[in-house]
Amino acid sequence: MSAVVAHPDDEPFGLGGLLGLLSDGVVPTTVLCFTHGEASTLHGSPGDLHTVREGELACAARELGVQRVELAGHPDGGLGDIPSYRLTAQVTRLIGEERPSHLLLFDTGGVTGHRDHQRATEAALLPARRAGVAVLNWTLPQEVADRLNAEFGTSFTGRDPAECRVVEPVPRQRQRRAIAFPQSRLRSTGWCPAASQSSDNPMLWRRLELLGDREYLRILE
Template identity: 75%
Template sequence: MAATGSGLPDGVTRVLAVVAHPDDESFGLGGLLALLSDSGVPAAVLCLTHGEASTLHGRPGDLHAVRADELARAARELGVTRVELAGHPDGGLTGIPPHRLAAEVTRLLDEQRPSHLLVFDEGGVTGHRDHQQATRAALSAARRADVAVLGWTLPQDVADRLNEEFGTSFSGRDPAACRVVEPVPRGRQHRAIACHASQASGNPVLWRRLELLGDREYLRILP
């Protein structure tokens, strides 16, 4: 799909986002979810883990509970209409039978009837195995339901810059093969990020990524 000027793809009328961890909906998809809300497009979120294994702990308390609360507050900031938080082990999604994860996505597809799923691009964007598994589950369910899938991705130059500066493992795409969505409402995304206080502090990669992207995000139609 060639790059386009701006805006969401045609035919997006209701969205279900499938992510691995609380904060993925804000740190990664936040600009897009805020844009959907501003455009009057209902969006729900299925998050597969509580993110309890994170090495970041910017708030006191048990991360299992803390991050569930952060997700709920961030979702309200983004205008998400529904959040469902599953209890799979953080860092262990690859150990869950794929059909079980796909069945959870299918259940919400049946309930929400979205026109599109929204996920991290194939490869997980960050290289995290949980991100990859969440996307695989969403794609499996989407194939059965014949629902289109939008993959949030990074342009190759931004991925390369982050990897060079921080030693990360981001994967990027040729911008000419993506849809460019602009402008995205970063103010709402920043407020949602602030809801994830346990994870947002001490996270320079996040802020550098947003700086490099400016008011643009990039999407691919996944097979």
């Protein structure tokens, strides 16, 4: 299984439950992340976000059992300005090297309303079709999206659960560790996975609360 995401926190925050579930099932996973996430307005850890979030991605991947992470250097917030062929070429190379049975992506439309999320998914769909690789689109049930938008003023898009494959139970232990290291581990490693983005992010924890032990996927053949 290979995942394609826009930002370092997309791996633990969005796909972390599913990646952890796959690792628990001894399914090899890889992640291609297009940006360093340096333009984020959340800055819960000291230091330059370009460097900080690179380290957070590596640590989160280890917690989730991801075997390989590739971090591209495209500008955060600027994936829409990158020629499509450059992004699709990176996904094509990943597919050729890893030979995944499936690609795991954010749903079409990006789920969160962030243009980079939408662009990352768009870049992966054509290479997947060409290679005959099935696509799993991570999404939210409409009710959860609506609750988050009402409570936090966000722009999540959801799906009717009837359109989705419900995956349950999804253990959250790996995901929660990837989001926020215990402080004892932080002191020994110097890095806290996703701490720069999770320490002041109540919307994240509310989303996980609403989802419980379920995740929702659209399957594109």
